[in-house]
Amino acid sequence: MPSFTPEAVRNLHEADTDLRLAALERFAAAPSPTPQEELWRYSRIAELAIDTYTPGAMATTVTGAESVLSADPPDESDELDLFADLNRAFSSLIHLRVPRGRVLDTPVVITHTLTTDGSACFPRLIIDAGEDSEITVIERFVSTNDVHGIVVPVLRVVAGQASRVKYLSVNELGSQVWQIANQQAVGERDSNTLLSTVALGGDYARVRTHARLVGQGASTRQVALYFADGTQTHDFRTTQEHIAPKTSSDLLFKGAVNDSSRSVYTGLIKIGPEARGTVAFQTNRNLTLSDGAWAESVPNLEIETNDVKCSHASTVGPIDEEQRFYLESRGIQPDIAERLVVLGFFDEVLAQLPVGIMAGELRQRISDKLHTAVVPAKATSAVSA
Amino acid sequence: MTTLKISGLHASVAGKTILNGIDLEVSSGQVHAVMGPNGAGKSTLSAVVMGKPGYHVSAGSVMLDDLDLLAMPTWQRAQAGLHLVMQYPTEVPGVAVVDVLTEAFTARGKSVEGIRSELSAEAARIHFDESFLARSLNVDLSGGEKKRNETLQLAMLRPKIAILDELDSGLDIDALRDCSRRVEDATNEDGLGVLVITHYSRLLKELKPDVVHILVKGRIVTSGGPELVDVLERDGYAAFEGDIPDDSASALDDLFGMPPSRN
Numbered sequence: 001m002p003s004f005t006p007e008a009v010r011n012l013h014e015a016d017t018d019l020r021l022a023a024l025e026r027f028a029a030a031p032s033p034t035p036q037e038e039l040w041r042y043s044r045i046a047e048l049a050i051d052t053y054t055p056g057a058m059a060t061t062v063t064g065a066e067s068v069l070s071a072d073p074p075d076e077s078d079e080l081d082l083f084a085d086l087n088r089a090f091s092s093l094i095h096l097r098v099p100r101g102r103v104l105d106t107p108v109v110i111t112h113t114l115t116t117d118g119s120a121c122f123p124r125l126i127i128d129a130g131e132d133s134e135i136t137v138i139e140r141f142v143s144t145n146d147v148h149g150i151v152v153p154v155l156r157v158v159a160g161q162a163s164r165v166k167y168l169s170v171n172e173l174g175s176q177v178w179q180i181a182n183q184q185a186v187g188e189r190d191s192n193t194l195l196s197t198v199a200l201g202g203d204y205a206r207v208r209t210h211a212r213l214v215g216q217g218a219s220t221r222q223v224a225l226y227f228a229d230g231t232q233t234h235d236f237r238t239t240q241e242h243i244a245p246k247t248s249s250d251l252l253f254k255g256a257v258n259d260s261s262r263s264v265y266t267g268l269i270k271i272g273p274e275a276r277g278t279v280a281f282q283t284n285r286n287l288t289l290s291d292g293a294w295a296e297s298v299p300n301l302e303i304e305t306n307d308v309k310c311s312h313a314s315t316v317g318p319i320d321e322e323q324r325f326y327l328e329s330r331g332i333q334p335d336i337a338e339r340l341v342v343l344g345f346f347d348e349v350l351a352q353l354p355v356g357i358m359a360g361e362l363r364q365r366i367s368d369k370l371h372t373a374v375v376p377a378k379a380t381s382a383v384s385a
Numbered sequence: 386m387t388t389l390k391i392s393g394l395h396a397s398v399a400g401k402t403i404l405n406g407i408d409l410e411v412s413s414g415q416v417h418a419v420m421g422p423n424g425a426g427k428s429t430l431s432a433v434v435m436g437k438p439g440y441h442v443s444a445g446s447v448m449l450d451d452l453d454l455l456a457m458p459t460w461q462r463a464q465a466g467l468h469l470v471m472q473y474p475t476e477v478p479g480v481a482v483v484d485v486l487t488e489a490f491t492a493r494g495k496s497v498e499g500i501r502s503e504l505s506a507e508a509a510r511i512h513f514d515e516s517f518l519a520r521s522l523n524v525d526l527s528g529g530e531k532k533r534n535e536t537l538q539l540a541m542l543r544p545k546i547a548i549l550d551e552l553d554s555g556l557d558i559d560a561l562r563d564c565s566r567r568v569e570d571a572t573n574e575d576g577l578g579v580l581v582i583t584h585y586s587r588l589l590k591e592l593k594p595d596v597v598h599i600l601v602k603g604r605i606v607t608s609g610g611p612e613l614v615d616v617l618e619r620d621g622y623a624a625f626e627g628d629i630p631d632d633s634a635s636a637l638d639d640l641f642g643m644p645p646s647r648n
Contacts, residue, residue: 331460333492
């Protein structure tokens with residue numbers, strides 16, 4: 001029996017019903033995605049039975065946004081894919097509109113907690129940064145390991161002329177939760193956008209990000225840290241699309257996979273015919289921490305003008321033997337040496353996250369995850385004995 | 386009193402035999418030098434004793450007092466009191482020397498209280514820039530800074546026996562002197578036993594050996610007092626190579642040529 005019906009939309013939401021129903025129709029009309037399509041290659045989309053979930057909402061708290069929360073209807077363009085359409089039909093919207101010239105000194109912190117077992121939730125965040133404004137937003141997705149469900153978040157960023165937008169999403173979802181996220185960012189003239197992601201949780205967790213540089217001199221920076229263990233899958237798909245001249249984009253994604261987990265990174269740098277004088281970089285590095293783990297990295301370039309500086313690099317491999325030996329030769333046990341190397345590997349990303357205060361906490365969470373994943377309890381206790 | 390005893394050690398790398406029966410004994414407070422031309426097996430010796438992966442020991446033993454080091458993983462050898470100063474210290478991005486020493490102390494059950502002030506004092510003692518203590522290990526360090534960093538860790542960890550693998554390679558004279566003096570102090574003050582492995586004699590002018598061994602083609606061909614260094618300086622390795630004349634020219638070049646700069 002289908003769960004995502006017009007009746008379900010009407011039951012959950014009173015406002016914007018027509019737009020919601022139109023989005024639902026687009027979702028219903030779209031062919032079911034399969035891993036045979038390039039967009040879903042290496043994904044676990046074939047496992048998804050969306051109608052086994054019930055539409056619902058997460059428990060959401062917002063701090064620091066009082067002065068910029070907006071009730072205006074957002075001006076939205078097309079969605080990236082059918083899940084973004086489904087989000088639009090069932091979304092719980094947070095719309096931040098930063099007036100021209102306004103600088104928010106403290107970050108907006110949004111925490112979504114999945115509490116209802118079996119629910120499908122659709123948080124939607126829109127950040128409209130006016131000319132020469134500045135905002136930092138942290139969005140956390142949280143659940144415990146005993147709740148199962150799916151979260152389908154959408155992020156829309158419009159960075160107005162000369163604005164500065166910093167965004168961090170943190171996936172701390174439990175082991176029975178799916179995530180299919182869509183992020184779209186538009187950078188206008190001389191704007192500066194940071195899109196950062198830390199993914200530690202979820203069963204299958206996907207983030208698709210499309211950053212478009214539409215104004216001359218706009219720049220984006222995208223960083224991600226992802227660390228999967230058990231049977232988790234982390235799936236990232238990024239596009240850095242340069243439309244205007246003299247735009248720049250830089251991307252650094254670093255991931256680790258342990259146990260029998262998997263990760264996929266597929267990235268595209270797309271430089272249009274008008275984007276002269278563009279600079280674009282893309283780096284993806286992956287550590288495979290066990291024989292059963294698997295990481296895939298697929299970088300792509302699509303360049304339609306000559307006057308560009310562009311590079312991409314990707315690596316997948318185990319921890320460097322020389323590094324391990326060096327640390328062990330100082331009397332450090334193999335598990336601790338591995339923890340040091342992995343934390344050191346992620347340090348480059350942690351240092352670039354928009355909020356220093358969270359870096360310490362995230363470092364600790366990564367460290368804890370390494371402990372539960374890699375370190376047999378006896379190995380640590382044997383040393384202190 | 387601690388003794389590192391290497392007996393009849395045979396080892397190979399990728400199927401190629403490098404060590405053909407090494408016998409060596411280093412005790413607390415002693416400085417032994419192993420000198421040899423390129424390809425003699427000097428670095429293999431240090432790697433095998435420390436337990437680096439990729440080396441196969443086909444015969445012989447390495448004992449630290451009554452501990453069979455060859456039966457132990459690297460980290461246990463280090464905790465037992467063995468230390469290796471590496472010829473080419475590995476870069477470990479995102480990991481600072483203070484992190485390494487904190488974990489190394491913790492692993493030994495040693496308190497880390499006061500570790501930072503001790504580290505600062507040791508850094509000052511060998512003229513290692515304190516700002517490097519919080520930076521990624523060996524990343525963007527000059528040759529001299531890397532070896533000061535290695536010597537710093539040696540001083541902090543207070544091993545019983547240290548192997549210095551080509552401490553002098555890539556080192557300017559000031560750094561060579563600072564590192565050598567710190568090792569010498571550890572020998573005099575803490576009774577550190579030292580096995581110094583080198584190609585060139587200049588290190589041995591700073592760090593005076595009690596015994597000198599000449600390593601050629603995986604064998605120690607002769608051992609003697611410090612005067613052996615003078616013989617070597619005069620005659621080159623050719624004098625010890627006997628029936629292997631084809632290597633002698635390059636060995637002479639290596640001996641008296643300028644050391645390679647790695648800065």
